[in-house]
Amino acid sequence: MARQFVKTHDRAILTVILVAAFAWSLSAVPWDSTVIHAGGKAAILQMLKAMVRPDLSPETLKLALVSSWRTLAYAVAGMSLAIAIALVFGVLAAGILVTGRGRLAVMGFFRGVLGFMRAIHELVWAWLFVAATGLSPLTAVFALAIPYGGTLGRILADMLNDVPPEPIRALRASGAGKLQLLFYGYLPMAMADMTSYIMYRLECAIRSATIMSFVGLGGLGYQIHLSLQDLHYNQVWTFIFFLTALVMLVDLWSNQLRRGLVP
Amino acid sequence: MRVHQQVADLAPHSTGSIVIKGCIWQRLNVVRVSILMMVLLVTASWIFLFTLEGASLSGYFSAKNLYHAKELLGNMLGLGAETPAFLDMTSWHKALALTYETMQMSVLAIGFAGIGMLITVLPAARTVADGSLTLTSTWYGWLVFGTVRFLYILSRAVPELVWAMIIVFMFKPGILPGAIALGLHNFGILGKLCAEVVEDLDWRPVRSLRSSGASWWQMLFYGVLPTVTPKFLTYLLYRWEVIIRTTIIVGFVGAGGLGQQFKLSMSWLHYTEITLLLICYFLLVVLADATSGLLRRFVQ
Incomplete structure (x- = not known):
């Protein structure tokens, strides 16, 4: 009876749960005039005014360009390391190299490791x-590569597990070994999906490289941080627009690539 | 090198007048050029890191750094500490209260993002703007489409932390600025994902509603919403999981919750407190994943 009720009204129940949760979270905020700073409204106005007039002086533009490259370089380096991690751990977590009794143990172990890597934010x-160890360029790269490797590895493992079994069986029947199965069966079939996912994660990596400014890494985030502290809102927007452009470029590239991959 | 050669080989075909050939060329071209660009980009980045940025493997994996890493780990595990925070009841109470607050912040954030998305998602769908879904296309429809899409890109390009940095200028520290920052960023992502859902919608039922005289709102409630709701809810839950992971980050700039305390403990060098907060954070992430998995079962 109750089960039937839940089944027929599943979406309504979920909506009620979600709305109730939102109401509960709203109650946590003290809704009075103390929510906004004394000068908060003025700051909002200044910020919005500066948005339509970003600082376009040659020095700022040059700085923004150099910072964009730095952010991109860290993102790409972190991603490339993450892909390497994902390939090794993902294949192991998919359990396609191991057969027999140890298979589940290996799968469970590596899925756990990947879960731990990605549970903690970069x-x-x-x-x-x-x-x-103190700040070094490698600190930032490793900090990026660990959670991203965790996410990519988990996705790769899922994709490898979803590869249709027929081609794999055909390969096995013609005498392919485990590594041959991997390189000629599993990986090529997961390739297209994996590529578009990697492009999406590259976009995220650019954002993550930006916020690495918090531990002192240079780049767009660092410049935004500095300009905010000096209250140079016009400059803040210049850097934000450069960041937007960077993300848009990657997005455009990924769309083109996806169109090229899917016939 | 091989890739380069193939691109060069393929290039002359592009001038061929046969359309199919042109398409194939284009397809291969995009993939090959992308591979080449990616290889170049990765190489350039690593070279940049090791030359201009002064990264050094031997400098990083040195005995000194190993010693410091061991020391940090020991401190975090509470070696030599009188009462490690993670064995202390009052510290646990404080940390769990912060965890509760963080949970509220995440729900508030996904609520803001979801409401913003629902208001803007229809005009942001290309099929609505060009009239293939609604049978009417207007110039202001395109204007709104462009504006909303730009807002989506802008709000998702800027990371939560940067939004938080800007927003704490205006709001008193607490969970509200954190929720707004998280909400702004996820508004852009949800908007993009959900607009794509609307674009991929089967347009036949909606069109037939429209041609039988349904108003805009009737079309929304009877044509669009029933079909897209499951996907929207899936995306909402998925983004909520991501938000939970990020709540700790916006706290770093004073937006409340576990993150704020994490940063304070970091500056006071209270290492065992950091361990405790990380345990709570980890529990929160696991709990959110389980909850979201449970709720997702409703929509499938």
Whole structure:
């Protein structure tokens, strides 16, 4: 009876749950005049005014360009390392190299490792690394590569598990070994989906490289941080627009590539 | 090198007058040029890191750094501390209260993002703007489409933390500025994802509603919403999981919750407190994943 009720009204129940949760969260905010700073409204206005007049002086533009490259370079380096991690851990977590009794244990172990890697945010990893070893370019790259490797590895493992079994069986029947199965069966079939996912994650990596400014890494985030502290709102928007352009470029590239991959 | 050669080989075909050939060329071209660009970009980035940025493997994996890393780990595990925070009841109470606050912040954030998305998603769909869904296309429809799409890109290009940095200028520290920052960023992402859902919608039922005289709102409630709701809810839950992971980050700039305390403990060098907060954060992430998985079962 109750089960039937839940089944017929599943979406209505879910909506009620979600709305109730939102109401509960709204109640946590003290809704009075103390929510906004004394000068908060003026700051909002200034910020919006500066938006339509970003700082376009040659020095700022040059700085923005150099910072964009730095952010992109860190994102790409972190991503390339993440892909390497994902390939190794993802294949192991998919359990296609191991057969027999140990298979589930290996799968479980590596899925757990990947889960741990991605549960902690890249900036928290960065904090921990900086606290342990001090700031170095590699700190930022490793801090990026660990959670991204965790996410990519998990997705790769899922994709490898979803590869249709017929071609794999055909390969096995013609005598392919495990590695041959991997390189001629599993990986080529997961390739297209994986590529578009990697492009999407590259976009995220650019954002993550930006916020690495918090542990002192240079780049667009750092410049935004500095300009905000000096209250140079016009400059803030210049850097934000450069960041937007960078993300748009990657987005455009990924759309083109996806169109090229899917016939 | 091989890739380069193939691109060069393929290039002359592009001038061929046969359309099909042109398409194939284009397809291969995009993929090959992308591979080449990616290889170049990765190489350039690593070279940049190791030359101009002064990265060094031997400098990083040195005995000194190993010593410091061991020391940090020891401190975090509470070696030599009188009462590690993670064995202390009052610290647990404080941390769990912060966890509760963080949870509220995440729900508030996804609520803001979801409401913003629902208001803007229809005009942001290309099929609505060009009239293939609604049978009417207007110049202001295109204007709104362009504006909303730009807002989506802008709000999703800027990371949550940067939004938070800007927003704490205006709001008192607490969970509200954090929720707004998280909400702004996820508004852009949800908007993009959900607009694509509307674009991929089967347009026949909607069109037939329209041609039988349904108003805009009737079309929305009877034509569009029933079909897109499951996907919208899936995306909402998925983004909520991501938000939970990011709540700790916006706290770094004073937007409340676990993150704020994390940063304070970091500056006071209270290492065992950091461990405790990380445990709570980890529990929160696991709990959110489980909850979201449970709720997702409703829509499938």
